[in-house]
Amino acid sequence: MTGDRYSHLPKPSARGRWAAPTAEGPLRATITVPGSKSLTNRELILAALADGPGRLASPLHSDDSARMITALRTLGVGIDRSPGTGRYGDDLVVTPVWPLQGATEVDCGQAGTVMRFVAGLAGFARGDVTLTAHESALHRPMGTMIKALRDVGVDIDDGGHWSLPFIVRGHGHVRGGEVVVDASASSQFVSGLLLAAPRFDVGLHLIHRGARLPSMPHIDMTIESLAHRGVHVERPAPGEWVVPAGAVRAKDVAIEPDLSNAAPFLAAAMIAGGSISVTGWPAHSTQPGAMLTEILSLMGARAVRRGGSLTVTAGNGIAGVDLDLSAAGELTPTLVALAAFADAPSTFYGIGHIRGHETDRIAALVSELRARGGEAQELPDGIRIVPRALTGGTWRSHHDHRLATTGALIGLAVPGIEIDDIGTTAKTLPEFPELWQAMLDGAPDDGAHSQPLHDLVS
Incomplete structure (x- = not known):
């Protein structure tokens, strides 16, 4: 991994099973994600x-x-x-x-x-x-x-x-x-x-x-x-x-951080408790991940952008929601993980197109949640999640990086989750396992934030 901040962390194998770490308490960490x-x-x-x-x-x-x-x-x-x-x-x-x-x-x-x-x-x-x-x-x-x-x-x-x-x-x-x-x-x-x-x-x-x-x-x-x-x-x-025919001007361009790749880290604060900051959060962005500030707030978190960073702090729980995600379908896997620990059922719709991604994401999410004891239903254009106590076991990535990170989120509160192939995250975030562990190894929290949702774990 390039850069010295996480150079001490062990490199994961390129492919293979990965035991998702469970949060031992509320989180407090600052994360920098790579470009979009x-x-x-x-x-x-x-x-x-x-x-x-x-x-x-x-x-x-x-x-x-x-x-x-x-x-x-x-x-x-x-x-x-x-x-x-x-x-x-x-x-x-x-x-x-x-x-x-x-x-x-x-x-x-x-x-x-x-x-x-x-x-x-x-x-x-x-x-x-x-x-x-x-x-x-x-x-x-x-x-x-x-x-x-x-x-x-x-x-x-x-x-x-x-x-x-x-x-x-x-x-x-x-x-x-x-x-x-x-x-x-x-x-x-x-x-x-x-x-x-x-x-x-x-x-x-x-x-x-x-x-x-x-x-x-x-x-x-x-x-x-x-x-x-x-x-x-x-x-x-x-x-x-x-679009008129014409020249495309040569320019030097700086790439924004990938806000969708930041989503699992921000969501982690809501599942484990505490707060997570992501640096370099743009004041304006056309990335769908820019909608996270509004969506995570609707689901019960406090999201504040200050000094170029976005900080998400857990509230008193996770709220069930009904959301049209047609503009931000790639956020669905992260939001499904949150919905699995919410205080009421959630429905995400407008996302029929995510069936044509690396896998049929709707079918895969339903399958994996049900395999772990959850309740989920495929809809023609979406997915419905009813919170239930979850159990450990294999979480299949289905060759899909976003399914793998969903499993990592579930594993924060459910001991014994093993992702069958963490290497799928290399598609857009090769550093994911190291960053995830660095997040968990952050400075101890002061205990002022809400606690992990162990009540939904059997």
């Missing part, structure tokens, strides 16, 4: 399309960002490490090439952003680009992206399957124009098209027609990232975007 995965991969794409070299300061170094870096290097983009001032490793210096290089294969691993964003770039290559993924991710929706790219002039051979793997027969440019999509399965379809659009010959007029569009903050993030590089995206109507 969503911002890192968006800025890597834009830097690759820019009109000159640029630097990404404090990027995330994880499995997902490594997949993006490898993909762009495979397409001929120069990406070099440069010493940075952040705790979590080097900065990245990106040197674009044009056109991109073809006659290559891109392995997207489990990274949805790589699948959807690099697919949008592959038409700019001269020659064939084969996109594939880890076998556990081949189920992830791609049909909408394939259709949209064909509509803007990209030549794609998918063997008629509308899924990965497929071949993009790049011609060094993409026509662009008007395209209608149903992006209700993932906002990444919209973001992938918007990111590539300035380099289309005639720009892009994108219209979403379909069910509710999930994760709107991620689309706002894409639009804001484009604006910082001189690309103005017009929004003539809800679900409609117009």
Whole structure:
């Protein structure tokens, strides 16, 4: 792990079972999390399309960002490490090439952003680009992206399957124009098209027609990232975007901390008692994790931003809630862990799209809670949790980093929880086991905060 604050901590094995530690008392710790995965991969794409070299300061170094870096290097983009001032490793210096290089294969691993964003770039290559993924991710929706790219002039051979793997027969440019999509399965379809659009010959007029569009903050993030590089995206109507053809300005960009990766640490204070602070919390952010201050307050915590840090302090218990999480579906696994210890049932809805992530997150969360004695119900567009006493045992990660961190949260109050593969957290937070232990090893609390919820543990 880069940086000296946690260098004394033992390194976890890359894969394998992990005994989730139980909190022995209220917590008091300050945590710094690495950069945002969503911002890192968006800025890597834009830097690759820019009109000159640029630097990404404090990027995330994880499995997902490594997949993006490898993909762009495979397409001929120069990406070099440069010493940075952040705790979590080097900065990245990106040197674009044009056109991109073809006659290559891109392995997207489990990274949805790589699948959807690099697919949008592959038409700019001269020659064939084969996109594939880890076998556990081949189920992830791609049909909408394939259709949209064909509509803007990209030549794609998918063997008629509308899924990965497929071949993009790049011609060094993409026509662009008007395209209608149903992006209700993932906002990444919209973001992938918007990111590539300035380099289309005639720009892009994108219209979403379909069910509710999930994760709107991620689309706002894409639009804001484009604006910082001189690309103005017009929004003539809800679900409609117009991107003019033009240059993407080269810039040096600092990456915000990943607020969704901070979520389990902040939630830990509510389960174990005490308070947790996360440093570098931005005053303004398009990340869905920015909604945590409001959501955790609704669930009974006190959330205060002061001096650039967000501090969450436990209240007298955890409140059951009914919440529309369509804008922040990635927070669902953390909030489900809180709901398991609440004073009343909770329902989270507007999250049908999270069935198409690394796993069907709704089904997986219900399965794991029931296996540990909990009561949970799948809904067509959500999940309902009824607090029940939980017992120790195996918590399966389902190849999903957010399922693994949910298990760690449950383990704070339930002795004997073992996560089958803690290595899944390397997808977005390789340092998770060390940071989690550092949080538990923080200075002793003064006892002024609420106590762990042992009454819901059998």
